[in-house]
Amino acid sequence: MKKFFALLLAMIMVLSLTACGGKKEAEKPADSSTPSTEQPAAPTKLTLILRGGTYGEVIKAALPAFEAENNVTCEVLDLSFDDLHSKIALDAVNKEGAYDLCMVDGSWMAEFTANNVLANLSEMGYSFDDDIIEATTAICTVGDDIYLAPYFGNVTVMLYNKQLIADAGYEPADIDTFADLMEIAKKTNAAGKKGFLIRGGSGDNIVSDFIPHLLVHGGWVVDENNKPTVNTPEFKAAFQNYIDLYKLGATMDKDDIVASIDNGDAALAQGWPGWYVPSADSNANYTVIPTKLDDSDTAKNTSMYGVWTIGICNNSQNKELTLKLLEYLMDPETQLASIDLGGVPCRTSCLLNKDVLAKYPHLETVHGALQAGVYRPVIEEWAEFTNILGTEMDAVIQGTKTMDDGLAAAQTALEKLMK
Secondary structure, rough: HHHHHHHHHHHHHHHHHHHHHHHHHHHHHOOOOOOOOOOOOOOEEEEEEEEEOOHHHHHHHHHHHHHHHOOOEEEEEEEOOHHHHHHHHOOOOOOOOOOEEEEEEHHHHHHHHOOOEEEEOOOOOOOOOEEOHHHHHHHHHHEEEEEOEEEEOEOOOOEEEEHEEEEEEEEHHHOEEEEOOOOOOOOEEHOEEEEEEEOOOOOOHHHHHHHHHHHHHHOOEEEOOOEEOOOOOOHHHHHHHHHHHHHOOOEEHHHHHHHHHHOOOEEEEEEEEEEEEOOOOOOOOEEEOOOOOOOOOOOOOOOOEEEEEEEEEEEOOHHHHHHHHHHHHOOOHHHHHHHHHHHOOOOOHHOOHHHHHHHHHHHHHHHHHHOOEEOOOOOOOHHHHHHHHHHHHHHHHOOOHHHHHHHHHHHHHHHHHOO
């Protein structure tokens, strides 16, 4: 019996040790040579809502490097001006937004900040550096708080066909008054070509195209209290000059304007750097918009900003990662690389880079215009304002209303809007 109990005790001890040994074996780390079955983390998705055309294309070209480094997939919507505005505004009412990074026109700033559309970038830790052209940031802030960053330095310039202005007896440096524009347009029209093209298609297009003409005549669309000032002597004089130039050419959309200037069908048109990238052997180029009516006039700021900015939607579900993307897009190296794709940074170091100017000398002109441009009025009603004014202006241009009737109607409607 003692032998039985001794044998039984021995068996229990063996089984206990075996069990312990099995447990230790199970706790050993896996052999490093054994392939891991753990799946890599799925990439985070960011949705970017951008302005179609060159403005959005240069951002899309910069995304692959950011995606690879940050395990991100970027979905991009590139839209027309009106669609971009409406989709951002409509989505802003949702608690969880569909978009992360948005491209914003400066004219929407008052509306978007009043309606909490944009995240406060200052509160997120973002700030401007000294290389960003200071004047371009004016539209991006409310008080000391930053809501937008100036990404694409759009500013009005004067497009011209090199051969046609030469045929009219002009060099680019000679075009420094609106009287010069009229002279070139008249001579070109007399030779059977279009002298001056104006932009149609929407109220905003018409008003934006006209504003430099208004500025050179000393007028503006609102006074210091944002009261409309469109039925004024200055506005009428500028509008008459604009119509006189139009009669020597035609009205077109932007793509046709660029094509007509480039192929030698038209001599002059107001445009934006994002429309056209001239080179040494291109048929067209651009210069600053004249700052004087004639040689006896005093110079005024006549370039209008159309800077495309980038911001973060306030209802984005990925704000921190989107801020990282915004900072990457605003980085000097990223922006310098965008120039070969048609980008126009709001950075002095990029626009005045010696290698850049050797290839794209026109960017020195753009830099100068960006330092002294004029922003549209910062009013919430700007989209409605331009629709009302542009519609009445188009009726006058097309001859269905007299100037007095059209501008009187615009003034009355705008006063009601701005009450």
